[in-house]
Amino acid sequence: MSFFLKRLVYSKAAKFALGTTITCTSAYAYDSNTEAQVLSRNVRTLYNGIALAVDYKFNFKPQKSEEAGLQIEQLHERTANRVFDTFERNGGLYIKVGQVIGTQAAILPIAYQKRARRLFDSAPAVPFESVERIFKEDFDGKHPSEVFAEFDETPVASASIAQVHKARLKNGDVVAVKIQKPAIQKQMNWDLRAFRLLLNVYERIFDLPLTWSCNYIEEHLRMETDFEIEANNAKKAWKHIQEEPSLKDKLYVPKVYDEYTSKRVLVCEWVDAVQLTDKDTLQKSNLDPVEAMKIAVEAFASQIFRSGFVHGDPHPGNVLVRKGPNKKNPVQVVLLDHGLYIQESEKFRKEYCLLWEALFMLDLEKIADICKEWGITDPNMFASITLQRPFTGKKALHTGVKIDIQDMYEMQLHMKERIKTFLKDQALFPRELIFISRNMNIVRANNKAMNSPVNRINIMARWAVRGISRGEGSLSSWRSFVFECTLFFMSLSFWLVRLKDATNRYLFGSKARGLEDILDETMKEKMYEQFGVRIDPSAFDA
Ligand SMILES: Nc1ncnc2c1ncn2[C@@H]1O[C@H](COP(=O)(O)OP(=O)(O)O)[C@@H](O)[C@H]1O
Ligand SMILES: [Mg+2]
Structure with a gap:
């Protein structure tokens, strides 16, 4: 090749490289500033997903030494950190997937179980302007001030999918307003595609049955991001409690306000209560922790064996305790967060x-x-x-x-x-x-x-x-x-x-x-x- 031709090719290649770098960097910078960060999240998933596969493919080998055993443990630890760090950095629905994986104790290496325990389901609250925007979009342009007499702009809780505010309706009722984070709907389809892709690849290279779980994960995520489903679940759970005479006064589900509920907003009755495992506060409030635990175990057992309609996330933040309605029932357990239920056949x-x-x-x-x-x-x-x-x-x-x-x-x-x-x-x-x-x-x-x-x-x-x-x-x-x-x-x-x-x-x-x-x-x-x-x-x- 002549000198000039070479220069031409090199300069073309250099221009291409420069052009690609600038385009990618700007796309990445732009994307990082958007609410949903679709590009950055997917790049992160694919990069770490491939890294995990390569690591296992090359480093999981039979060897007859203590050292090799140690190496395998380190491999699990390394990848567990990689997987769960990615879940945490991506946030949103990834946290839910991480929680699903984390509860499959029987088949996961110990490093995964340990790391899953530290999975952090808390996310910065979105500003009040976003709350106003979502409310207006879902209720024909109505501003929250048209519905609520008071609205506490600082949320009482903020997790990966939603945040909860305390508010008072114009009729005086105190309510909990659960607002979905605006990025979630935009991210959902991308996240689902990314999981499907990775599970398909892993199924092939590791020869493990994995893709059957795709539909399950998808169904589960879609349910959790539709608050109309959550409202219906809450009502159905309440109905089943009414059908069990032995539990009727022992259990409670806050009432849903249908008129202020949409796919992304859920308004329900506010309850002042203590978390199930907060022993000190329970004792200080004269609520018997043992009785509360017994009711909680009965509640979920009755769902599993009698109604067949089962709460998917009974952790202590979703199971509260307050004073019961009468002397016979001094303690009452309140079930919250009905986003994820299954109906058994x-x-x-x-x-x-x-x-x-x-x-x-x-x-x-x-x-x-x-x-x-x-x-x-x-x-x-x-x-x-x-x-x-x-x-x-x-x-x-x-x-x-x-x-x-x-x-x-x-x-x-x-x-x-x-x-x-x-x-x-x-x-x-x-x-x-x-x-x-x-x-x-x-x-x-x-x-x-x-x-x-x-x-x-x-x-x-x-x-x-x-x-x-x-x-x-x-x-x-x-x-x-x-x-x-x-x-x-x-x-x-x-x-x-x-x-x-x-x-x-x-x-x-x-x-x-x-x-x-x-x-x-x-x-x-x-x-x-x-x-x-x-x-x-x-x-x-x-
Ligand atoms: N009806 C309610 N009354 C009082 N506090 C509530 C109510 N609903 C939710 N909260 C508070 O908000 C937190 C998060 O609500 P939850 O429905 O569990 O949302 P998430 O799906 O984000 O976990 C609860 O743990 C509880 O502290
Ligand atoms: Mg919860």
Whole structure:
């Protein structure tokens, strides 16, 4: 090539490079200043998504040394940080996805569980002008001052999707106004496309069944960003409470003001109440924390086994406690945040009740039947996950076996096979279970945070039996007897743990350990021995 031609080509290439750099930088700078930051967020997702794949593809290898084991742990830690840092920086719907991933304790490496625990669902509040704008857009140009006599411009809470303001209507009612952040609707379709793309790529390169979760994630995110759905959920939950005589005065759902509710604005009755796990404030306000926890556990158990309409996010910020309506009910639990609910199919609800009953009857045949129906090929593991305690039926676990690092690696590989066979027939696997395990994990963490004052598993089992009788079937007298016996032994172990704990505290002033702690620890050991999976028992502490 002649000298001039070369110069021409180089100068063209240089111009192209310069042009591209300027265009990208300006697009990026412009995008960073927009509300939705669509470009920057997607670039961040793709960059980190690819980095994660490359890291695993090259660094997850079988080797026979302690050092190699350590390297694998570091790899998990590195990628967990990468994934969750990206979720946090992108914010919005990513936080919701992070929360979904974080509750899948049974299949995640410990580093992910630890990092998920630190996932930060709090975001700076948007300025009041944005609140005014959204309100006007959704209510035919009406300014908030036309509806509210007072409106506190500083929100009481601000999270990834919405912020809540306290206000007073013109008729004097005090209300909570939940306003969706303006960027959320703009980001949603992009975010969903990005997840779909990454999961498709991962499915291919790692040979794991992942894309089946896309529809589930999508459905879940769309529900949470439509406040009209939230308003309907709240009403439906309230209706179910009215249908349960034993819970009627014990539970409350704030009334929704339909006339001031849209897809992005939700106005409901304000309640002054204390968070479920805020022991000190509860005690100061003369509200019995144990009774409150019991009502909360009953509330969600009744949803799972009786109404089949289940709250997806029962963490303490959404479960408040206040004074009850009468002497018989001195404490009342208030359920907030009805953005995410699932409706179980009637078939599933019944089968799930029967499964719980079977777990208490040690009816292995029935457990295996239900699991088969659901496409689950590993009933023991499934039973353990359901009860969140080791379940082995009659077979003994290979306990006491020392595991070296090579076994550990092989178990992790084997785990992949287990996940694959666990979900062998994905079409049969009830999607309800994903939400139910999430609900139960959070309720368990609430109970644990208060040092397990409540025998959660027994309460659940009782509601399961009540759930069976809601349909046509009920227990025969023999089954009922065996069931009561198991409940009795469960209660006995619950009270023994409490007695031992109280004695220890009294005699030695040692740290309290509730039943949930002990179940967690045992579960952790068993999961490690059986599957080489390490669970951090504190991963879901509230
Ligand atoms: N009706 C209400 N009465 C009093 N406080 C409320 C009410 N609704 C929401 N809040 C407060 O706002 C917070 C966030 O509301 P929530 O509906 O849970 O929104 P998010 O979906 O952002 O978590 C709650 O934890 C609670 O402190
Ligand atoms: Mg909430």
